[in-house]
Amino acid sequence: MSIEEIQELIRIISKREISEFKYSNGDVKLHIRGKSYLSGNVNTPAAGGPSIINVPAAPAYAAAPTAAPAPAPAAAPAAAAPQKEEAGGSKVDESHYVQIKSPMIGTFYRSSSPDKDAYVKVGDTVAKGDTVCIVEAMKLFNEIESEVSGTIVKVLVEDASPIEYDMPLFLVDPS
Structure with a gap:
């Protein structure tokens, strides 16, 4: 815990x-x-x-998920995002990307266990309803599904990091 x-x-x-x-x-x-x-x-x-x-330390990483799936996160258009500069000096416009946000407070995991591959990586195509990550909350593992179809452009959170409600997790290019 x-x-x-x-x-x-x-x-x-x-x-x-x-x-x-x-x-x-x-x-x-x-x-x-x-x-x-x-x-x-x-x-x-x-x-x-x-x-x-009496609150002793908890284990660092829990076992594979066994809980019921959580409600899907709200996918929202990215706020008027400023243009970011790439290494070559050209500007990248992120305003047309859609964010997949966290529906709850918890710990973000990219895979079901440390020895498994991540659900999605940059460049992967996702469909509406595909599992993109897991959020652990109160020892329950909740599969987070995409509410948008498109290509994963950026993973915004490090694996095993604490996250907040409505925090952006992924950027998706819906085109």
Whole structure:
């Protein structure tokens, strides 16, 4: 379980006024006490916020995906992107490319496991509905599908990087 996932749990528990939450999976044990639990006379921290107890480190890379597919990400036209300069000095216009964006917060993976090939590489042609990557969120692996057909022009995120909701992952040339 990553720090981002733990922080997201704390945010959810704080908003929903959950008194206590316990989670255990192998070596990972998490115990969060919310504000309503802390308003009593038990272990109230000075700040009055949630407290975390027993959070050991999680493994670096989890096993192959086994979760149900997630909703497809929203493919949106790239914002009025400035022209980028290539090595030869000529300008490349990125305004006609379409972005494939992340539908959730999590960890971005280009393949289903470290020993497998990436789902897509620069120059690959994708069709609407093709799996382009995996986003791990809360130990669930969600296959992200393309909502646009075209050619992958650029991968915008490094493998195994944390990503945010609506963050651009790929640039696709729809022509």
